[in-house]
Amino acid sequence: MVQSRLGWRRAELVDRRDETPSAVTLVLGVPGWPGHLAGQHVDVRLTADDGYSTQRSYSLAAPDHGARIELTVQVVDDGEVSPFLARDLAVGDPVELRGPVGGWFVWQPGGPQRVLLLAGGSGVVPLMAMVRARHESGAAVPMHLVYSVRTPGDVFYAAELQQRADQDDGLRVTLVHTRRAPAGSGRAAHRLGAADLAALVWPATEAVVTFVCGPTAFVDAVSDALVGLGYDASAIRTERYG
Amino acid sequence: MDETRFAGALDGNVLGGPLAEAFGVDLTASYVTCAGCSRAAVVADLVVYGAGPGLVGRCRGCGDVMLRLTRIRDEVVVDLRGCRALRVAV
Numbered sequence: 001m002v003q004s005r006l007g008w009r010r011a012e013l014v015d016r017r018d019e020t021p022s023a024v025t026l027v028l029g030v031p032g033w034p035g036h037l038a039g040q041h042v043d044v045r046l047t048a049d050d051g052y053s054t055q056r057s058y059s060l061a062a063p064d065h066g067a068r069i070e071l072t073v074q075v076v077d078d079g080e081v082s083p084f085l086a087r088d089l090a091v092g093d094p095v096e097l098r099g100p101v102g103g104w105f106v107w108q109p110g111g112p113q114r115v116l117l118l119a120g121g122s123g124v125v126p127l128m129a130m131v132r133a134r135h136e137s138g139a140a141v142p143m144h145l146v147y148s149v150r151t152p153g154d155v156f157y158a159a160e161l162q163q164r165a166d167q168d169d170g171l172r173v174t175l176v177h178t179r180r181a182p183a184g185s186g187r188a189a190h191r192l193g194a195a196d197l198a199a200l201v202w203p204a205t206e207a208v209v210t211f212v213c214g215p216t217a218f219v220d221a222v223s224d225a226l227v228g229l230g231y232d233a234s235a236i237r238t239e240r241y242g
Numbered sequence: 243m244d245e246t247r248f249a250g251a252l253d254g255n256v257l258g259g260p261l262a263e264a265f266g267v268d269l270t271a272s273y274v275t276c277a278g279c280s281r282a283a284v285v286a287d288l289v290v291y292g293a294g295p296g297l298v299g300r301c302r303g304c305g306d307v308m309l310r311l312t313r314i315r316d317e318v319v320v321d322l323r324g325c326r327a328l329r330v331a332v
Contacts, residue, residue: 006262043259057256101258103268104286217249238287240253 008045009033011095014068019156023074023122024086025061028095035064038129039106039211039239042071042099046081056081059126059213059239060100063133072156074122105211105239109137113209116201117145118222120192120214123241124156127213131161135168144172146200148192148218150179174200192218194225204230209237216240254288254299260311261285264318267330275327278306282327 015027038060045055062070073086089095107115107130115134117127124147134143149155155175165173176196181189202208210226212219219240227233258270270286281303288299288308299309301324308324322328 005264005266006259041255041258055259057259098259098263101262101268102255102270102286103258104271104284105255216251216253219253220248238253239255240251242250242252 006098006101008096008098011069011097013089013091013093013095015091016089019072020154022086023072023156025070025072026085026089028069028071028097030067030069030097033067033069034100035066036060036069036100037106037108038063038133039126040100040102041126042069042097043101044071044081044085045096045098046084047096054080057101059129061125061128061132063129063136072122072125072128105213105237107133107209107211109133109139109141111141111209113141113207114202115141115143116208116210117143118192118210118212118214119145119147120218120222121149121154121241122156123212123214123218123239125213126239127211128157128161130211131164131171131173134171135164140170142170142172142202144174144201146174146176146192146197148176148178148214151177152180152182192222194228197222197225198229201226201229201231204232209235211237211239213239214241216242248289248300248302251300252290254284254286254290256290257285257288257297257299257309257311260297260313260318261320264320269328269330272331273327273329274308274325276301276304276306276308277324277326279304280326 011028011030014029017025041057041059043055043057047053058071061072073082075086076082119127161173176192177189178191179189212222219238261269273282275282289302291298296312301308310321312319
């Protein structure tokens with residue numbers, strides 16, 4: 001087979017949905033998109049009129065639906081790329097991207113192992129693709145998403161996550177608040193720690209594949225805590241947003 | 243190793259695009275062995291600095307530079323001097 005190397009494609013914004021005051025889901029039309037797996041990302045490239053070019057990686061938020069892909073972009077206030085994508089890009093505008101990228105941080109429905117998903121902030125995006133892929137495939141394998149957010153207003157996909165947790169057998173969604181918890185949550189706001197994880201996750205004796213995504217400090221702390229609980233480090237797949 | 247040692251760094255998942263641009267296959271799930279400490283890990287596990295045109299991948303075990311990747315005009319230049327082996331599933 002002659003495999004073409006990964007090249008840049010021209011996509012077009014077809015829709016946008018606000019997730020939080022500082023995050024937006026972009027729906028992009030990508031002619032010739034070859035399909036992708038939950039967990040994969042794309043590289044987005046912006047080029048200025050003077051030729052200056054910069055690129056960032058963004059996770060795919062939805063499973064493969066043909067030539068339409070979804071990215072959820074959290075605005076980084078002093079960022080070069082995310083404010084433009086989240087605030088300025090208008091429906092009909094072109095975007096250069098390449099992908100899908102990644103063969104490590106991916107999950108495919110059909111495996112026998114339980115799936116533990118640990119998200120820190122916008123690290124939920126590729127894990128949401130896995131929640132959605134499980135739903136769309138009808139897979140019955142147990143899946144638990146532990147999603148760490150600063151405040152209740154920072155939750156991406158809030159209504160859909162609630163609906164999935166209510167309707168999808170075997171799916172559990174746990175929100176953990178680090179700065180401000182909702183009234184009556186029963187857990188004071190604090191960072192997800194080893195004691196929280198010990199109470200939340202399956203025992204290490206179960207066969208579990210784990211995906212951890214978020215800021216570097218979150219991913220490293222959570223991975224270390226899981227290994228401390230007896231989880232096999234080689235079955236923990238990680239992706240860090242810096 | 244304290245947990246803030248690599249704070250602010252990305253990881254080897256971000257190398258997937260530039261490596262696929264050069265080689266046409268995903269390499270993030272391939273194993274590399276550190277020439278410094280002999281630790282083997284998937285490319286996705288590398289500690290990566292520099293979100294621009296140049297990327298530096300370090301060993302998560304000993305911190306040595308394993309890989310440098312730069313885009314220069316129409317070439318991707320990969321310096322692998324810190325990798326003793328690269329294992330690619332076929």
